[in-house]
Amino acid sequence: MPGNQYTFSNVFKTKMRVAYGDKLLLSTMGGQLKTIPAAQPITYNYKLHTDINNTSSPSNLSTLSYSTAGTTFAAISSTPLYTTSWANTDDVIVFDGIRIPAGASYIDPPLPSIYNETINITHNISTPNQSSFITAKMDYIDNGSGFTTQLEYLDYVVTGANGIFQGKTNLRINFDNVNYTREVVIT
Numbered sequence: 001m002p003g004n005q006y007t008f009s010n011v012f013k014t015k016m017r018v019a020y021g022d023k024l025l026l027s028t029m030g031g032q033l034k035t036i037p038a039a040q041p042i043t044y045n046y047k048l049h050t051d052i053n054n055t056s057s058p059s060n061l062s063t064l065s066y067s068t069a070g071t072t073f074a075a076i077s078s079t080p081l082y083t084t085s086w087a088n089t090d091d092v093i094v095f096d097g098i099r100i101p102a103g104a105s106y107i108d109p110p111l112p113s114i115y116n117e118t119i120n121i122t123h124n125i126s127t128p129n130q131s132s133f134i135t136a137k138m139d140y141i142d143n144g145s146g147f148t149t150q151l152e153y154l155d156y157v158v159t160g161a162n163g164i165f166q167g168k169t170n171l172r173i174n175f176d177n178v179n180y181t182r183e184v185v186i187t
Contacts, residue, residue, distance in 0.1 A: 033131070040162065041187045044081040044121075046093060048180040060147075074098045081121070081184070090127075093184065094120045102143070115142045115149070119156055119171060123164055132163025134186060136171040149175055 006114070081091040097117040101112040116139045123132040138157035142149050156171040165186060174183040 039167065039187075041185050042168070043084050044089070044093070044184040045084055045086060046079050046081050046182050046184065048079075048182070054097065072133070084183075090125055091121060091123045092125050094122075096120075099142075112141045113143050115140055117156075119173075121165070121171075121186075132161075132165050133166060134161040134165035134171065135159050150177065151175055151181075152177075 007053070062097050073089060075098045076094065078092055078094045081089050081093055083089060094116060100114045100116065102113040106129050117137070119136045121134045124130050136158045138154055138156040140154060141149070142151060153172055153174045156173070158165075158171055163169050168186050172187070173186045174185070176182065
């Protein structure tokens with residue numbers, strides 16, 4: 001194919017979207033591809049301690065633990081979100097998680113340790129009539145304890161969004177398990 005022009009056979013005259021690097025290739029009904037810039041991700045940071053150097057405690061997470069039959073950990077937690085340069089925002093992240101222990105006697109065959117988690121992020125929480133939200137969910141195998149994971153990252157499925165989050169389908173959390181900081185990338 002000459003240059004950067006891509007065509008499809010006339011048999012394939014349906015709309016199609018293909019992500020390619022930082023571009024989105026979008027076909028038209030005529031089969032010609034057009035390149036448009038992909039939407040920029042929204043990125044936040046948060047920390048599990050009250051300062052970036054982890055010198056203070058307790059955790060920066062505000063946690064309300066609750067008991068659920070057959071679990072070793074169940075809680076709702078919230079923490080403020082920061083920009084990638086650790087500047088304050090008016091945004092907050094809330095976690096609702098339940099850890100189901102490995103080998104639970106009421107499950108046959110026994111399963112590994114599973115964590116069931118829902119995440120809600122509210123943008124502009126101080127101005128409810130102008131705020132945006134995103135909700136994402138994930139069930140995953142994790143042998144950590146409490147709210148601390150042993151994983152490097154997780155991709156959560158977005159189940160609802162509006163405002164600045166409208167059209168986003170993935171929420172990734174990159175876990176720094178040495179410094180106990182987290183990066184949230186919403187795409």
